[in-house]
Amino acid sequence: MTAVRLDSVTKVYGNGDSSTTALDRVSRSIPRGRFTAVMGPSGSGKSTFLQCAAGLDRPTSGSVRLGETELTGLKETKLTELRRERIGFVFQGYNLLPALSVTDNITLPLRFAGRAADRAWLAEIIRRVGLDGLLHRRPNQLSGGQQQRVAIARALVTRPEVVFADEPTGALDSRTGAQVLALLRQLVDELGQTVVMVTHDPVAAAHAHSVLFLADGRFVDELLAPTADQVAARMTHLGEW
Numbered sequence: 001m002t003a004v005r006l007d008s009v010t011k012v013y014g015n016g017d018s019s020t021t022a023l024d025r026v027s028r029s030i031p032r033g034r035f036t037a038v039m040g041p042s043g044s045g046k047s048t049f050l051q052c053a054a055g056l057d058r059p060t061s062g063s064v065r066l067g068e069t070e071l072t073g074l075k076e077t078k079l080t081e082l083r084r085e086r087i088g089f090v091f092q093g094y095n096l097l098p099a100l101s102v103t104d105n106i107t108l109p110l111r112f113a114g115r116a117a118d119r120a121w122l123a124e125i126i127r128r129v130g131l132d133g134l135l136h137r138r139p140n141q142l143s144g145g146q147q148q149r150v151a152i153a154r155a156l157v158t159r160p161e162v163v164f165a166d167e168p169t170g171a172l173d174s175r176t177g178a179q180v181l182a183l184l185r186q187l188v189d190e191l192g193q194t195v196v197m198v199t200h201d202p203v204a205a206a207h208a209h210s211v212l213f214l215a216d217g218r219f220v221d222e223l224l225a226p227t228a229d230q231v232a233a234r235m236t237h238l239g240e241w
């Protein structure tokens with residue numbers, strides 16, 4: 001089963017002599033219910049892939065489908081609605097609202113969508129991310145790891161088809177980062193959540209079921225059940241291209 005499908009997706013920034021082809025006819029299925037990591041050297045197109053796959057940016061050409069929905073033809077309002085209701089986002093910088101409590105941060109996507117909270121689901125995700133007892137705090141009263149857990153709970157609250165994570169542990173120390181990655185993996189293994197994570201870090205990528213490698217805007221390799229050493233070795237090889 002496919003969560004997201006890219007067909008011949010090309011993204012060109014700029015035009016003429018100063019143009020950059022960030023994605024070059026990328027065709028790829030992201031499987032449902034799996035944790036997929038995307039790696040590649042700096043400038044290989046990881047962020048561009050995430051932006052296009054998650055409907056944050058539009059490809060120059062090609063097709064992106066979320067489930068049965070073709071994103072490339074959607075009007076901006078429909079695309080915004082789709083992102084809000086069917087996709088969850090986790091960023092390196094957490095992106096929490098400082099004036100809101102943990103609970104209000106988590107339920108914000110529901111308020112934007114005009115949906116009532118499913119109390120049982122809310123309790124379940126709060127328990128899973130380990131935020132019981134912290135619900136009335138503001139983000140600045142939490143550690144980085146706790147803030148990222150709030151962001152993960154917020155990403156899950158609408159029961160999205162896919163969670164896209166962009167360097168989710170980039171701002172965390174390695175121990176806290178490992179806990180956050182273990183949590184993401186648990187959400188996949190126990191709840192069937194689909195997670196797609198862009199990262200520079202082989203240790204982070206090793207938490208995924210599979211790692212896709214980008215080089216110069218193309219997927220050039222894949223590792224299943226990766227170890228950090230294998231991922232690091234593959235990255236070294238890519239750097240030598």
Ligand SMILES: Nc1ncnc2c1ncn2[C@@H]1O[C@H](COP(=O)(O)OP(=O)(O)OP(=O)(O)O)[C@@H](O)[C@H]1O
Binds near residue numbers: 041
């Ligand atoms: N808004 C933009 N305008 C022009 N060029 C861009 C823009 N965004 C990205 N690029 C170029 O597209 C290519 C791919 O960039 P992208 O950010 O997707 O790579 P990345 O793999 O995420 O890099 P990093 O690991 O350094 O974050 C790079 O050559 C980059 O310079």
